Amino acid sequence: MKVLVKAQVVMSNSAKKLILASTSVYRRELLERLRIPFTVVSPKVDETPLPGESSVDLALRLAKAKAAAVAKDHPNAWVIGSDQVADLCGAAIGKPGNFERAMAQLQLMRGSSVTFNTALCLMHGDTESTVNIPTEVKFRKLSDDVLEAYLLAEEPYDCAGSAKSEGLGISLLEAIKSDDPTALIGLPLIALSGLLRDAGFEIPPKK
Template identity: 60%
Template sequence: MLARLGLPFDVASPQVDETPHPGEKPADLAMRLALAKAREVARRHPQAVVIGSDQVADLNGEPLGKPGTHERAVAQLQRMRGETVIFQTALAVVCQDIGFEQADLAAVRVVFRQLDDEEIEHYLRAEQPYDCAGSAKSEGLGIALLERIDNDDPTALVGLPLIRTCRMIRAAGVHVL
C-alpha cells in the first residue's frame, strides 16, 4: 500500500504484544496497538518517520482478531454473516527526533452478505485469510462476502488508510508530492 505513494521506505517488525486487555473496546485496542508499534520502531530508528497501524474487527463491541486457524475463521465468518462489522483501522505516525506523534482512527462499516457454510468454506480454502482481522480480505475474493462497504478512505479496509497517512506524514515533514 505504501509503495503507491512512490516514497522510499523500509519495513521493520515491531515487538509488540497484541493481546487485548480485559474489557478493551475494539477501537481502543486498535489505537493502542498502532501507537505501540510506531513507538517501538521509532525507539530503534529515532530519525525515521515511522508509521504504525493495526486493524480490529468490531462485531457488536467485541473485538475479532486474526483467527490463526481454519476452524476459528469458519466460526468468525459464521458469526458475521448478515451482520454489520466495523473494521477499526488505527494509524500512528511517530518521529522521535523531532518529537512528532499523531494518531487517528478510520472506522469502516462493512455489511456481510447472508453467507451459507459452503460459501464460507470455499472462500477460506481459496483465500486462507488466517492472519487477517475478521477472516476477510476485501482486496481479493473476500469482496464477494460483502453486501456493502461504507467509509471515507477507500484504502482503510485493506489496513492502511492512505488519505490519513498522507496527511500525517506531511505534518511530520515528509513531502508526498
C-alpha cells in the same frame, strides 16, 4: 503527548528516513503506492487486549505501541504504526490464524454489520499523531458451503475478520462504508498522506 504540526519547509523524501513498523505484506504493498522510499522493521509488541478494552482503544494502543517499539531504536526516523481490530456488537474480532477460527468468524458475522477500526500512528522522536479510521462492512448471509469454499480458495487467516476485500473476499460483502477505502485493507492512505505531507514529505514525489 505532543502532536505533529504542519511543517513549514518541505524537504526531499530522500532526506527523511521513513520506516513502516509492520510485518504485514498488505501494509507494505499499500505504502508502496505513495512512491516514497521506506524500510520495514518488525515491531515486537504484545497484542493481547487489556481487560475491558474497546476495539477502538485496542487498535489505537497497538498502532502507537508498534510505532514506539521501532522508534526507540531509530530516533531520527519517521515511523508508521498501524493496527486493525474488527468489532461486532462490542466484541473484538482479530486475525483467525487457521481455518476453524476463520469459519467461526464468518459464521458469526454473516448477515451482520461489522466495524473495522484501522488505527494509524506517525511518530518522530517525542512527537506523534494517532487517528482511527472506521469502516462499516455488511456481510452477506451466505451458507456454510459458500464460506468454506471461500476460505479454501483464499486462506485469509492473517486478516482480521477472515475476508480480503481486495480479493475474492469482496464476494462475501453486501456493502462497505468508509471515508478511506484503503483502511479496510490495513493502512488508511488518505489519512497517512495528510500526516506525511504535514511532516514535510513530498506526495507525489517530484522527479
